[in-house]
Structure formats: structure tokens, C-alpha cells
Amino acid sequence: MSSEQTIAALCRKLGLRITGPRRVIMRVISESSDHPDVVELHRRVVAIEPTIALATVYRTVSLLREKGILERHTFGDRRARYETVPREHHDHLINIETGDVVEFQSAEIERLQEEIARQHGFTIISHRLEIYVKPIQKTRRSRQSGE
Amino acid sequence: MSSEQTIAALCRKLGLRITGPRRVIMRVISESSDHPDVVELHRRVVAIEPTIALATVYRTVSLLREKGILERHTFGDRRARYETVPREHHDHLINIETGDVVEFQSAEIERLQEEIARQHGFTIISHRLEIYVKPIQKTRRSRQSGE
DNA sequence: AAAGATATCGAGATCCGATCGCAAGAAACG
DNA sequence: CGTTTCTTGCGATCGGATCTCGATATCTTT
Ligand SMILES: [Zn+2]
Ligand SMILES: [Zn+2]
Ligand SMILES: [Zn+2]
Ligand SMILES: [Zn+2]
Numbered sequence A, B: 001m002s003s004e005q006t007i008a009a010l011c012r013k014l015g016l017r018i019t020g021p022r023r024v025i026m027r028v029i030s031e032s033s034d035h036p037d038v039v040e041l042h043r044r045v046v047a048i049e050p051t052i053a054l055a056t057v058y059r060t061v062s063l064l065r066e067k068g069i070l071e072r073h074t075f076g077d078r079r080a081r082y083e084t085v086p087r088e089h090h091d092h093l094i095n096i097e098t099g100d101v102v103e104f105q106s107a108e109i110e111r112l113q114e115e116i117a118r119q120h121g122f123t124i125i126s127h128r129l130e131i132y133v134k135p136i137q138k139t140r141r142s143r144q145s146g147e
Numbered sequence C: 001a002a003a004g005a006t007a008t009c010g011a012g013a014t015c016c017g018a019t020c021g022c023a024a025g026a027a028a029c030g
Numbered sequence D: 001c002g003t004t005t006c007t008t009g010c011g012a013t014c015g016g017a018t019c020t021c022g023a024t025a026t027c028t029t030t
Helices: A004-014 A020-030 A038-048 A054-066 A107-119 A140-145 B004-014 B020-030 B038-048 B054-066 B107-119 B140-145
Strands: A070-073 A081-084 A091-095 A101-104 A122-135 B070-073 B081-084 B091-095 B101-104 B122-135
Touching: A004 A020, A020 A038, A020 A054, A020 A081, A038 A054, A054 A070, A107 A122, A107 B107, A107 B122, A122 B107, B004 B020, B020 B038, B020 B054, B020 B081, B038 B054, B054 B070, B107 B122
Parallel strands: A091 A122, B091 B122
Antiparallel strands: A070 A081, A091 A101, A122 B122, B070 B081, B091 B101
């Protein structure tokens, strides 16, 4: 979901009309590599086209989620944040001081989850692993000794 | 947090007044081993003492959370659910068909999380691992073959 | 036990993120 | 173009959670 062309094609594929608001919103989403919430998306959208309503961003985002284009996260029970569905699954480190998100993958953790679910007689439908972190602040001591 | 005695003692320790509503709410919590939400707690509380308001349950529960007595979970972005802080940390399998919760521990997953955070220059403040599952339904075939 | 200081209560108002209903406007299609 | 159906903007509404407020109840001090 990147160029003007692709967005139109995507809409057609999804059976959605190609409208002005949609073009802008989808462009903004495609250009965002952080994990913005709807209000932030709306901020970016309105900078391009001031008449677009918040409700429209909400609607577009839920639509794209239904269609499997977007993934929705609710880190720390705040406003939901979105990202385009990645090629490969990943989980998140959330910096609680800045709100920044770092992505990571761990095949081992994924495998262990499968194992645990199976041991309890379940199959996994989805999961959520969020690690809330803060930066290690280097002390004089730890800088010297290396650990 | 179990007997009448203990509840009074706990309140005193926390600097809270021992009130009728508090006694009932804390008793209900201490007798719940599932992960009830506030509405469910209120249902159980009202069965004992019909005059107690929902807001009071909300207040008591947030108070106990602040004081480190309760843990709050938001599985699947629905109503928050509570449990008394366990001796040892655990994570949860949530049966999406019934809402039932199964607890599990995995020292390995915990260790891998630490490792990942450290590799990115972070220390873990908290984390959330929720696995949404459904029961494996045994087919005639799988029962025979063992897989 | 009575009084004063203050924490807590119930009830309803309010908050906030998200969704909905509706009338007006715009895309698609022939 | 005209018709049909989808979208949009706006304000109302929803649901979970919190807050406000006057009335009570608990604790402390006599
Ligand atoms: Zn994962
Ligand atoms: Zn991500
Ligand atoms: Zn854990
Ligand atoms: Zn638990």
C-alpha cells in the first residue's frame, strides 16, 4: 500500500470506492512506519486535507483492519495503535518513557507458546506479547566495566 | 486476604477504614479464583448486600490495585478483569469460546524476554503475554491416529 | 460516650475512546 | 446524464471507568 496507483488498485480489490478522504488516509498510513493511533493519523491527514473528519479515519481504519490490511494494538490500555500487517509476525517492546515501539521476533518464544497451548489441549488463535521497558541508564561504573 | 480478621488487618495496614462495603467486596474478591471483572464482582457483592453501588466496587478495586493487592488484566480489550497478586508470576491462556482463563508459567519465555530487552538496551518494567486459544476438537481420525 | 476531623458512600454527572444514525454528497455503471 | 449504492461530516450515543457532591460512617481525641 504505497503509491497512488497501488491505493486505487487496493480499493478496487477490496470492493471499496476510491474517494478523496480514503486516498489521503491510506497514503498517510502507508507513509507511517511508527505505530500511530487514530488521533495521530487524523492529525497527519488533516495537515493534507483539513476537511476530513475524525470519524472517517476511524471508519477507514476499522475497514482496513476487517480486510486484513491493518493490525490493531492496544498497548497499555490507551488509544489503539495501528500498523500495516507485516510480512512476518513480530511482537513489541514499548518504551514507557517515550511511547516508542521496537519490534522483535523470537522463533523460540513462538515455539514455546505453541507447546504450552498444546499441552493444555488448545490451539492458538492469536496472541499478544508486549514488553514494557525503559532504557538502561549507563552508570559511570557500568560504562567502565562493560556490563 | 481471606478471613474477616485478615481483611480488617489488611485495611489497617493499608491505612484504610474498615467499612461494611469494603468487608463484603474484599471477601468476594478473596473467594474468587477466576478472573472476574468489576461488573461480575458487583453481581456477587450485591447478592450479599444489595445496597452496595457499582462505583464503590470500582473504587475499592482500584484502591487495592494501587496498594499492590490486586492485578488488573485487559484481555481482548473488554472489561478489565482482576485477580489477587499471585505469589509467583504467571501468564494466561484465554479460551475465546468461553472466556475461561488458564494460567501458566514458563521460565524459558521469561528468560528470553529478558534477553531480548537487554539486547535492545532496555530493562523490563512489566510485560503482558496473553494467548487466545480454542479447544482442540478431537476428530474420529485424530483420536485413532493419536495426532 | 460525645464531638470533631476526615474518609467513604451512593447516585448521578462526566470523561474518553470508539461507534452509530442520518441527511447530504459523491462514485460507479449503464 | 440518471440511478443506485456507498461514503462522508456532524452530532448523538455507547460503554467502561472515573469524578463530584452532599450525606454518612469511621476513627481519633477528649
Ligand atoms: Zn509473537
Ligand atoms: Zn509492529
Ligand atoms: Zn510472564
Ligand atoms: Zn491469573
